[in-house]
Structures are given as C-alpha cells and as structure tokens.
Amino acid sequence: MRHTPRLVYVIPALLILICIGVVTVQFDYDPSQWRDQPGNATGPLKRHSPPTNGAGKEALSVKGLTAMSAAEIYDRATLSDKIDGKAELYLSAGFQTLHSRRFVLENAHNLWMERFVYDMGSNKNAFAVFSSQRRQQAQPLDLTPDAYQSANGVFFVLGKHYVEVIGSDVSQDLLTKMNELARVFVAAHPAAVKTAADERTLLPQAGLRPDAVRLIAANAFGFDRFERIFAAEYQRNGSSATAFVSRCVSAEQAQELARAYVAFLQEYDGRPVPPPDGASYLRIIEILDAYEIIFSHGPYLAGVHEAVDLQHGLALTGALYTNVSKANP
Incomplete structure (x- = not known):
C-alpha cells in the first residue's frame, strides 16, 4: 500500500508535486520498467x-x-x-x-x-x-x-x-x-549472509508482515530531517497505522528530532492531544483526520504515523515503546 504523507496536501502546489514524486519513487518503483x-x-x-x-x-x-x-x-x-x-x-x-x-x-x-x-x-x-x-x-x-x-x-x-x-x-x-x-x-x-540486527527487530511483531517493512532513506513522512526511518504498516479492524523507528547518533539528537517533527506538524495546523495517564513521554498530534504519535528513548526516535484510530495507534506505540526500552534499558 502506498504511504502518501497526508501532510503534503496542505503544502503549496509546488511542494505537493515534489513530495508526490518522492513518494512515488519510494513506494511504486518497478525495477523492470527502467x-x-x-x-x-x-x-x-x-x-x-x-x-x-x-x-x-x-x-x-x-x-x-x-x-x-x-x-x-x-x-x-x-x-x-x-x-x-x-x-x-x-x-x-x-x-x-x-x-x-x-x-x-x-x-x-x-x-x-x-x-x-x-x-x-x-x-x-x-x-x-x-x-x-x-x-x-x-x-x-x-x-x-x-x-x-x-x-x-x-x-x-x-x-x-x-x-x-x-x-x-x-x-x-x-x-x-x-x-x-x-x-x-x-x-x-x-x-x-550474516548481518547485524537493526531496528527492524524493534517493530511490534503482532500483525507484522515481513514484506511490509520499509527503510525510508530520506524525507520520511514529508519531513526533510527524517532519514533512515524503518517503518511498517499495520491493520486492525479496518484502520491503518504505520509504526516507525530509527536509531540516532545520540539521545540528544533523538530528542531534538522528536521536538522538530512536532513543531513541523504544528506548523501545518496540527493540534496537540493530551497523552494518556502515565505516558507523558508521548507527543500526540491530530492532523487531517489522523494521529501522529512521537517519542524518543535513549538514541531511538520512534512512534506511529497516520493512525486513523487513536486507540490503535496508542496500542501500537505501547508495544513499540516496550521493545525500544528493552533495547536501551
């Protein structure tokens, strides 16, 4: 399924065309055509x-x-x-x-x-x-x-x-x-043949199809500072959400990128949503009928992109946070 960032549609026409082109290359490229x-x-x-x-x-x-x-x-x-x-x-x-x-x-x-x-x-x-x-x-x-x-x-x-x-x-x-x-x-x-484990192992395994995992090299979710983001789409009761995770150079960089992404979302009329009790580490933004959930833990930047249903997004985030916490106690 194509992951066209919903945020793109609120950007001026020229940027819309650019982002659509980038996403098309990322997710619809057919090697045999070229x-x-x-x-x-x-x-x-x-x-x-x-x-x-x-x-x-x-x-x-x-x-x-x-x-x-x-x-x-x-x-x-x-x-x-x-x-x-x-x-x-x-x-x-x-x-x-x-x-x-x-x-x-x-x-x-x-x-x-x-x-x-x-x-x-x-x-x-x-x-x-x-x-x-x-x-x-x-x-x-x-x-x-x-x-x-x-x-x-x-x-x-x-x-x-x-x-x-x-x-x-x-x-x-x-x-x-x-x-x-x-x-x-x-x-x-x-x-x-043997390669070191990477962030893919941190994505929640329940409901994960191996062929659904992507590594987005640049401009993930329309944000030009998001690079090398592992992402996978999950479905539950007809609603979709995309979990994502990336290991940054340091905890400070992960925190700064999380803040920058939240600011980016708010710049395009994203509305902050209070996190659930006991989850103050989460930042939740409602934008264009979907939810972005972001957190950092140690050197990891992670969260959920375009959760149509907030409860589905929070459940996915909880599983992701558990995995990240174990990787960086």
Missing part, C-alpha cells in the same frame, strides 16, 4: 572490465548459461546513464558502484537476463533500496533473509549489496536460470 527491454541488448556503458567481485566469475559456472556481454561498471556520476535517470533513489541511499552483466541461455538465444549488483556501502542502505521497490505480487525466496522473485526477476539483499536479476521475458526456463545465477552469487559471498 531496464533495457527485450531485444535491446546494447546500452550505454560506463566501461567494460574483466569479471570482478561485482561482475562475478562465479556466474560463468551456471550450466546452460553463457555471458552475452562484458561486465559494465557505473559509479555515482554515471549511474543515471544505466537506469534512465532514475538514479536518485539509489544515490540518496548511499550508492557506491554498480556492476552489471548480461547472460543468455545456451539453448534459447532469445532468452537472456541481466544481473545488477549494486554496492550500497552498507546492509542498511541495501535494504533501503530493496524495500522501497518491493513488488506487492512477489514470492519470497529462501535465498537470503531479504529475497523474493517476480514473474521475470529475482531480487535480494546480501551484505552491502542489493542484487537484481531481470529477465528479457516471462519464462520458467529463464526464471530457473535466474535463481541459479542468484544462488551462485550468494555462495561466492558467504561472509555477507
């Missing part, structure tokens, strides 16, 4: 290179698959040459380099695929671009903790890498080879 389409087996290259860690000599070990092109390497300055100018999502999330290469089925030269290996600099950055592009009709894979396949693609996170394998057509034979290509990449990088 790749070379079937039949277009040539494209702009940054440079060719022999197989490297990103290009992957191990890929050549997949039986029935042969290289169709040399490896292509792109950096921050040239990424938009490869993905038709849709590079801002990656750049804002910490993109470093892209290695891509095309492979073709030996027994069906009309069926080919391209593997994109994005070095995002960290596991969090890789998850940010993975989660913001996740297709709703996706089939989870046991490839890595964060992996799925679509009708013509395989997508996964491995350490600091976000990897896509996109096929030229919808074909079971092609999809089988794409999965094999993905698995040899994972096997070649065993140390990257």
Whole structure:
C-alpha cells in the first residue's frame, strides 16, 4: 500500500508535486520498467572490465548459461546513464558502484537476463533500496533473509549489496536460470549472509508482515530531517497505522528530532492531544483526520504515523515503546 504523507496536501502546489514524486519513487518503483527491454541488448556503458567481485566469475559456472556481454561498471556520476535517470533513489541511499552483466541461455538465444549488483556501502542502505521497490505480487525466496522473485526477476539483499536479476521475458526456463545465477552469487559471498540486527527487530511483531517493512532513506513522512526511518504498516479492524523507528547518533539528537517533527506538524495546523495517564513521554498530534504519535528513548526516535484510530495507534506505540526500552534499558 502506498504511504502518501497526508501532510503534503496542505503544502503549496509546488511542494505537493515534489513530495508526490518522492513518494512515488519510494513506494511504486518497478525495477523492470527502467531496464533495457527485450531485444535491446546494447546500452550505454560506463566501461567494460574483466569479471570482478561485482561482475562475478562465479556466474560463468551456471550450466546452460553463457555471458552475452562484458561486465559494465557505473559509479555515482554515471549511474543515471544505466537506469534512465532514475538514479536518485539509489544515490540518496548511499550508492557506491554498480556492476552489471548480461547472460543468455545456451539453448534459447532469445532468452537472456541481466544481473545488477549494486554496492550500497552498507546492509542498511541495501535494504533501503530493496524495500522501497518491493513488488506487492512477489514470492519470497529462501535465498537470503531479504529475497523474493517476480514473474521475470529475482531480487535480494546480501551484505552491502542489493542484487537484481531481470529477465528479457516471462519464462520458467529463464526464471530457473535466474535463481541459479542468484544462488551462485550468494555462495561466492558467504561472509555477507550474516548481518547485524537493526531496528527492524524493534517493530511490534503482532500483525507484522515481513514484506511490509520499509527503510525510508530520506524525507520520511514529508519531513526533510527524517532519514533512515524503518517503518511498517499495520491493520486492525479496518484502520491503518504505520509504526516507525530509527536509531540516532545520540539521545540528544533523538530528542531534538522528536521536538522538530512536532513543531513541523504544528506548523501545518496540527493540534496537540493530551497523552494518556502515565505516558507523558508521548507527543500526540491530530492532523487531517489522523494521529501522529512521537517519542524518543535513549538514541531511538520512534512512534506511529497516520493512525486513523487513536486507540490503535496508542496500542501500537505501547508495544513499540516496550521493545525500544528493552533495547536501551
């Protein structure tokens, strides 16, 4: 479900257009739309290179698959040459380099695929671009903790890498080879499979769908100071609410960001609501027929965004506060 910030609608027309564009990139981006389409087996290259860690000599070990092109390497300055100018999502999330290469089925030269290996600099950055592009009709894979396949693609996170394998057509034979290509990449990088726990573990588990978790790299909820926010939508009795959490550099930064977000909401006619008894640490703002609930605890900034029902939002906040308190006693 698309998380279009309700706050945006009270901002002047120019800012509305900008925010809608940002949210569209974050939540509706379809990787296959920005790749070379079937039949277009040539494209702009940054440079060719022999197989490297990103290009992957191990890929050549997949039986029935042969290289169709040399490896292509792109950096921050040239990424938009490869993905038709849709590079801002990656750049804002910490993109470093892209290695891509095309492979073709030996027994069906009309069926080919391209593997994109994005070095995002960290596991969090890789998850940010993975989660913001996740297709709703996706089939989870046991490839890595964060992996799925679509009708013509395989997508996964491995350490600091976000990897896509996109096929030229919808074909079971092609999809089988794409999965094999993905698995040899994972096997070649065993140390990257285990990653440190992050804020996702603090989100309330009751009612949480694993594919609902997002990491918003920048401008979360229309607030330009909210960066690297983990968020997930929850449903209860037909009402929705989005829990969010982020670990800041310090407790002071978390407190200051919480205050700044409250001020931002009030600037656009948000109305303070008294917190329940015993929960003075919460700041609740009613705005545009929904509720924002914000708190900080130690270095954590957390809360609930766009709770349609206040009681649902408070219940979600209570579970989130319990988890955060255990993480930072």
